[in-house]
Amino acid sequence: MDNVILKVSNLKTYFFTRRGIVKAVDGVDFQLRRGECLCLVGESGCGKTVTALSILRLFDSPPGKIVDGQISYNSLDLAECSSKQLRQIRGKDIAIVFQEAQSALNPVLTIGDQIIEQIKLHLPLDYGKARDRTMTLLNEMGIPSAEGVMSYYPHQLSGGMKQRVLIAMSLSCNPQILIADEPTTAVDVTIKAQILDIFRELKARRQMSTIFITHDLAVVAEIGDRAVVMYGGKDVETAPVSEIISNPKHPYTSGLIECLPDVSKTADRLASIPGTTPNPLEMPQGCAFHPRCPKAMKICKQQEPPEIIISKEHKVSCHLYT
Amino acid sequence: MTERLRDIVRRTSQHLRSNARLVNYYWQRTQRNKLAVFGLAFIIFLILLALIGPLFTLDPTAVNFEEKNMPPVGFTIEQSIYNIKTNEFTTKEIPGTWKHPLGTDSKGRDMLAMIVSGARVSLQVGLIATGIAIILGTIIGVLSAYLGGWADNALMRFTDVMMTFPFFLLLVLIVFIFGPSLVFIVLAIGLTGWTGIARLIRSEALSLRTREFVIAAKALGASDNRVIFRHLIPNVISLIIIIATLSIPGVILAEAALSFIGLGDPTVSSWGIILEAGQTSLNTAWWVAVEPGIMLFLTVLAFNFLGDGLRDAFDPKSNI
Amino acid sequence: MGKSWLRDYIIKRLIYSVIIAWGILTITFVLVRVGPSSPADKYLANLAARGQDPAQVTAAIEARYGLDKPILVQYADYVANLFRGNLGWSFSTSMPVIELIKTHWIYSFQLILLSSLFAAFLGILIGIYSAVKQYTKVDYAFTFFSFIGISIPNFWLGIMLILIFSVRLGLFKTYYDTTLPLFSLDNLKALVLPVITLGTGMLAGYVRYTRSAMLDNLRKAFVTTARAKGLPERTVIGKHVFRNALLPLVTIIMFDLGSIVFGGAYLTEIIFGIPGLGQISFNAIFANDYPVVVAVTIIGTFLVLLINLMTDITYTYLDPRIRYD
Numbered sequence: 001m002d003n004v005i006l007k008v009s010n011l012k013t014y015f016f017t018r019r020g021i022v023k024a025v026d027g028v029d030f031q032l033r034r035g036e037c038l039c040l041v042g043e044s045g046c047g048k049t050v051t052a053l054s055i056l057r058l059f060d061s062p063p064g065k066i067v068d069g070q071i072s073y074n075s076l077d078l079a080e081c082s083s084k085q086l087r088q089i090r091g092k093d094i095a096i097v098f099q100e101a102q103s104a105l106n107p108v109l110t111i112g113d114q115i116i117e118q119i120k121l122h123l124p125l126d127y128g129k130a131r132d133r134t135m136t137l138l139n140e141m142g143i144p145s146a147e148g149v150m151s152y153y154p155h156q157l158s159g160g161m162k163q164r165v166l167i168a169m170s171l172s173c174n175p176q177i178l179i180a181d182e183p184t185t186a187v188d189v190t191i192k193a194q195i196l197d198i199f200r201e202l203k204a205r206r207q208m209s210t211i212f213i214t215h216d217l218a219v220v221a222e223i224g225d226r227a228v229v230m231y232g233g234k235d236v237e238t239a240p241v242s243e244i245i246s247n248p249k250h251p252y253t254s255g256l257i258e259c260l261p262d263v264s265k266t267a268d269r270l271a272s273i274p275g276t277t278p279n280p281l282e283m284p285q286g287c288a289f290h291p292r293c294p295k296a297m298k299i300c301k302q303q304e305p306p307e308i309i310i311s312k313e314h315k316v317s318c319h320l321y322t
Numbered sequence: 323m324t325e326r327l328r329d330i331v332r333r334t335s336q337h338l339r340s341n342a343r344l345v346n347y348y349w350q351r352t353q354r355n356k357l358a359v360f361g362l363a364f365i366i367f368l369i370l371l372a373l374i375g376p377l378f379t380l381d382p383t384a385v386n387f388e389e390k391n392m393p394p395v396g397f398t399i400e401q402s403i404y405n406i407k408t409n410e411f412t413t414k415e416i417p418g419t420w421k422h423p424l425g426t427d428s429k430g431r432d433m434l435a436m437i438v439s440g441a442r443v444s445l446q447v448g449l450i451a452t453g454i455a456i457i458l459g460t461i462i463g464v465l466s467a468y469l470g471g472w473a474d475n476a477l478m479r480f481t482d483v484m485m486t487f488p489f490f491l492l493l494v495l496i497v498f499i500f501g502p503s504l505v506f507i508v509l510a511i512g513l514t515g516w517t518g519i520a521r522l523i524r525s526e527a528l529s530l531r532t533r534e535f536v537i538a539a540k541a542l543g544a545s546d547n548r549v550i551f552r553h554l555i556p557n558v559i560s561l562i563i564i565i566a567t568l569s570i571p572g573v574i575l576a577e578a579a580l581s582f583i584g585l586g587d588p589t590v591s592s593w594g595i596i597l598e599a600g601q602t603s604l605n606t607a608w609w610v611a612v613e614p615g616i617m618l619f620l621t622v623l624a625f626n627f628l629g630d631g632l633r634d635a636f637d638p639k640s641n642i
Numbered sequence: 643m644g645k646s647w648l649r650d651y652i653i654k655r656l657i658y659s660v661i662i663a664w665g666i667l668t669i670t671f672v673l674v675r676v677g678p679s680s681p682a683d684k685y686l687a688n689l690a691a692r693g694q695d696p697a698q699v700t701a702a703i704e705a706r707y708g709l710d711k712p713i714l715v716q717y718a719d720y721v722a723n724l725f726r727g728n729l730g731w732s733f734s735t736s737m738p739v740i741e742l743i744k745t746h747w748i749y750s751f752q753l754i755l756l757s758s759l760f761a762a763f764l765g766i767l768i769g770i771y772s773a774v775k776q777y778t779k780v781d782y783a784f785t786f787f788s789f790i791g792i793s794i795p796n797f798w799l800g801i802m803l804i805l806i807f808s809v810r811l812g813l814f815k816t817y818y819d820t821t822l823p824l825f826s827l828d829n830l831k832a833l834v835l836p837v838i839t840l841g842t843g844m845l846a847g848y849v850r851y852t853r854s855a856m857l858d859n860l861r862k863a864f865v866t867t868a869r870a871k872g873l874p875e876r877t878v879i880g881k882h883v884f885r886n887a888l889l890p891l892v893t894i895i896m897f898d899l900g901s902i903v904f905g906g907a908y909l910t911e912i913i914f915g916i917p918g919l920g921q922i923s924f925n926a927i928f929a930n931d932y933p934v935v936v937a938v939t940i941i942g943t944f945l946v947l948l949i950n951l952m953t954d955i956t957y958t959y960l961d962p963r964i965r966y967d
Contacts, residue, residue: 058866062777091872098870103863108885108962118871153962169871357789483665486950487943490905491923495670495939498927499677575795579905582797583912583924597798601913604805611805615798623793630789 005209006032006055006094006177011069011079013047013054016062022280024050026233027069029307032177035207037199039220039241041256042230045277048213051230052179054079055211056090073177092122095170099182101162105154112150115169122173137168141198160191167198178202179211184219192219199223217256221245226313229253232278232288239314249316251293287319295320348560351635358631364624372445375438380422382439382591386430391607393418394425394433401606425609427599433613440593440614444621447508447577447592448570454512455573456566459519466520467527478524485517493576497585504587511576519565526561560636567629571622578618593618652955659951664721666943671720674936675713724940730933734926739937742922750918754907757837761844762895769852773860774879784849791846796906800839800913807835836914840906844898851894855887862886889961896953900946 008030015022025047032038040048053059055071055078071078073094076085098104106114112134119130131150138146141164154162163183170178180199184192200223202208214220220227220241227244229237229252237250248254255273275292278284284291290300299319308321393399395418404411418425424433466477496510580586581594588595593614600611723729729739772784808814814835859865860883868882869875908920915921919938926934 053866056870058870060861087872087874089872090870096870098863098867100863104867106864106868106882106886108889109882110962117873121872155963166867479661479665483662483669486662486666486900486946487669487939488904488946489901490908491939491942494908494923494927495935496673498932498935499673571793578795579797579909583909584928597801601801604801604809608805608809611798611801615795615802618795618798619793622795623789626789626793 003034004031005034005073006211007070007072008051008055009070009072011051011054011071012067013050013059013064014067015059015064020281023233023283024064024280025054028228028230028233028235030228030235030238032209032211033226034209035203036225037203037210037212037223039224039227040211040213040230041215041217041220041227043215043277045280046230047233048230049181052096052181052211052213055179056094056096057086058090058096088122091118091170091175092173093175094177094179095173095175096179097166097170097181097183100186101159101166102154102186104166105162107154110151110153111157111165115150115165115172118169119172134168134172137172138165141165141168142194143168159187160194163187163191163195164198167195171202175208177209177211179213181213182215183212184214184216196223217245217260229256232283233280234288234317236289236318237314237316239310239316243314247314249310249314249321250318251295251320252289255292255294287317348632348635355627355631355634357627358635361624361627361629361631364620365628368441368445368621368624371438372442375441376435379435379438380432382431382435384431384435386426391428391430391603392416392422392426393607394609394613395420395423397425397609399607424613425607427596427610428603428607433596433609436591436596437593437613437617439591440596441617443504443590443592444574444577444618447504447511448574451508451511451515451573451577452566452569454509455515455569456519456562458512459516460523460562462516463520463523464527467524477520481517481520484514485521487514489514490576490579493580494583494585497580502580502585502587504590507577507580507587511573515569515573515576519569522561522565523558526558530557564629564633564636567625567632571625574621574625575618648959651958655951655954659947662947663944666940666947667721667724668717670936670940670943671717674932675716729937729940732926732931732934734929734931734934739933742934743919743937743941746917746919746922749916750907750911750920753833753836753840753910753916753918754903756833757841757844757907758899758903760837761841761848765845765848766852766891769849770856770879770884772849773853773856776857776860785853788846788849791842792850794842796839796843797909797913799842800835800910803835803839804913833916836910836916839913840903840910843906844903847898847902848895851891852887855891855894856883858890859883859886889957892960893953893957896949899949904942904946 008028011025011028012023013025015024028047028051030038030040040051042048050059050064054066057066057078066079069079073089076089078086078089105111109117112131115134115137116127116130119125119133120127123130125133134150135146138149143149143161143164149157149161149165154165157165167180167183183199184195187195196219199210199212203210203223212219212224224241226238226240228235229244229250231252237244237248237253239247239249244253245257248257252273258271259273261270273292278288278291284301286302287293287296287300287305290296293300297319303319305317305319306322307315307317309315310321391399391401393416398415398417400413401416422432422434424437426432427436462477462481466474466481492514493510496514497507500506500510577586577592578594578597581592582598582601584598586592586595586598596614597611597618600607600609600614603610727740729743731737732739732742735742768784772781775781804814814832865878865883868878873882907918908923910916911918911920912924919941923935923938926932926938
């Protein structure tokens with residue numbers, strides 16, 4: 001597959017804290033193909049955000065560290081490359097959008113300042129051209145009166161506008177890859193729809209390769225091409241979205257799908273997966289999901305499940321399929 | 323009647339038992355801060371010193387010109403003594419002796435005795451003045467938050483005015499006007515230092531009223547009483563303890579500073595007064611200036627360490 | 643919007659400050675009158691020391707100072723006088739208090755200014771460094787030293803410095819020479835120890851405040867965003883984090899100026915013999931010259947009021963969140 005633009009192999013990011021080692025990402029493999037929207041799905045705490053941060057080494061460095069694995073981009077290994085090389089890629093080749101637009105923007109600088117700063121950092125444009133470019137971007141994002149907005153401060157904008165500004169900022173230097181960390185989680189439903197529209201457009205018009213992180217399978221169904229389901233710091237199932245929804249192999253994935261409320265049916269209770277996400281300091285032995293798995297077998301407590309190839313595009317890590 | 327009493331006793335003991343767990347939890351967290359533990363140890367040492375020290379030391383007021391300006395144990399100093407008969411200066415080497423382990427001052431008073439007696443003064447002033455400031459500050463703060471509206475406004479403006487006065491200048495003015503007796507000094511410090519406390523308590527009380535856990539408790543059916551006792555007060559108490567611990571050093575220093583510039587109570591041998599005497603004999607008897615200063619410094623340091631450690635222990639966001 | 647809002651706010655704060663100023667004057671007045679000895683007594687003690695007849699003098703004083711008038715009239719006179727700049731007459735130096743102030747304020751000003759600059763400059767730099775290198779040995783060392791700095795009684799520090807550097811090492815003179823021009827090298831040299839004395843406590847405080855303000859902001863989301871943009875670390879810290887830390891820092895520093903610095907300056911002047919306002923107040927106390935003491939207190943307090951007002955306005959202007967509400 002030579003249209004793979006980013007390849008993550010056996011990534012392990014651990015956090016060495018006073019209370020112990022948190023294995024936030026413990027052996028994750030996936031590939032991002034050119035022009036596709038790859039979704040990282042899972043409950044909070046499964047390691048999807050840390051995975052995204054690891055790609056650009058943005059986690060707090062003590063205590064976090066990439067202990068193993070490779071992140072191949074453009075013949076560079078992002079896990080090992082120098083800070084200088086990394087800084088050239090951040091914001092220019094690979095950009096990331098965070099979830100809480102509220103706090104992700106610097107409250108004491110104007111919107112214009114913040115975006116122009118990035119443009120001038122990576123592109124050889126003078127201030128005037130950078131400014132024009134910013135205005136065009138903001139317009140593209142559907143922000144009215146872009147000129148005025150540029151001199152606004154973050155707190156003067158609504159939640160939805162802030163999120164758009166963040167996305168605009170991340171696109172300012174035309175990155176090849178956009179990583180979006182739960183951009184629709186902290187917003188209300190109408191804005192959520194607008195943001196999803198933006199992402200759809202990005203894919204259509206710019207053929208943007210996106211890694212979209214979310215815990216909401218409904219969102220995955222709407223805009224994802226392929227999905228990587230994560231649990232306990234590992235990837236447990238990878239498949240095209242249509243396949244995941246119609247033919248989930250991993251019990252966790254099936255559980256997630258069942259949790260989606262179906263408005264057409266009447267039900268007394270909302271379905272949920274019993275139990276809670278494991279404490280990262282005390283991961284269960286064997287398969288991390290076994291305490292909550294309806295299909296757990298004896299071997300699940302003892303051994304970690306191997307990766308099984310179901311089909312060309314579908315792989316799963318579960319003892320059920322050995 | 324007895325029913326109610328029994329009920330109150332039962333509730334209080336339940337209260338204390340569940341709070342004992344809480345107290346233990348906070349103590350565990352404080353313990354992990356080595357500096358805070360040192361601070362506490364020093365303070366306990368100081369208290370013991372103040373309480374039983376005087377029993378073991380010489381009389382701090384005993385003047386003895388034969389033994390004036392003796393250095394502490396382990397040091398020797400040259401003194402030139404003027405002999406009236408021969409009209410000349412002879413230099414003698416005076417070593418420190420164990421009789422006066424910390425030396426003597428220019429009037430032959432034993433330094434150790436004076437320092438111990440000074441500890442008593444500083445602790446008394448520290449505790450009482452801080453107590454006054456806290457009680458006053460808490461009353462004003464709580465009243466202000468509780469009454470709200472016009473009364474709140476008036477009280478806060480008054481607090482603002484008092485806060486604008488530079489603490490030490492106001493203190494000097496008051497002691498100047500009312501006279502430098504220890505009682506007045508303690509009162510003056512207490513009556514001028516409550517402003518910060520009032521502010522903090524008021525803002526805490528106000529914020530507690532609308533905090534989510536209070537609303538949640540009420541939503542679950544808790545009565546006002548229960549809300550106040552189980553939720554509001556424990557939060558404010560920890561704040562008060564921390565404020566108290568961190569205010570005491572300022573108070574002790576204020577009294578020492580006043581004594582140092584001559585506005586202290588001359589009938590009492592506080593560390594500040596010793597320091598004042600030391601200032602004039604820097605050449606001949608440097609220990610008179612160094613010793614009380616070290617004690618002041620260590621005392622303030624100890625309270626600061628402890629206060630800081632307590633503050634970290636009580637802050638749920640700090641990861642101790 | 644924008645500008646007129648700021649103007650309204652300033653006006654509001656000015657009115658508020660006037661109210662506080664009135665409160666300050668009233669409390670000072672009450673204190674003086676409520677004291678066990680009336681101002682006349684103080685003056686009497688003064689005169690008695692010079693051998694004059696008390697009874698005669700009492701009557702003369704009461705007439706002159708209007709102490710025979712009802713208290714409210716006295717109060718009104720007091721306030722009016724202050725407005726006119728009449729701060730009373732200094733018994734011990736035989737000149738109007740205002741003249742005394744005019745000749746001596748510059749020394750206090752110089753001391754406080756130099757100490758503040760020293761403390762702020764060093765303190766902020768160390769604080770930033772300490773915050774960025776949190777949990778390292780350097781951070782622990784700086785934190786420890788800042789504890790020491792705020793715990794050391796500043797008057798004792800002054801004496802110790804004199805002991806070591808003037809008495810033992812002879813590097814500095816032990817008295818302050820007022821004949822030297824203010825900005826001469828010799829004069830500044832004489833100010834080294836006093837500035838260190840006054841500045842150390844402030845320095846330690848600034849290190850702690852800066853460190854704390856920086857730490858508050860270092861873990862915020864916008865910092866990660868800044869890094870994600872590809873900015874070099876020094877820009878992230880120096881521009882993004884520091885600008886946010888600056889806001890509360892400015893406030894704390896300026897409020898601190900009022901409560902602690904003036905007291906510290908008072909003591910420092912006395913120890914080093916610097917003839918500033920603290921020194922003349924001190925001299926006045928022992929000469930029972932109450933108008934001077936009261937005047938210095940009032941001036942100090944009004945300065946704090948002024949500083950608070952300026953800080954408030956500056957902060958409001960600097961923080962965009964408040965500006966455009």
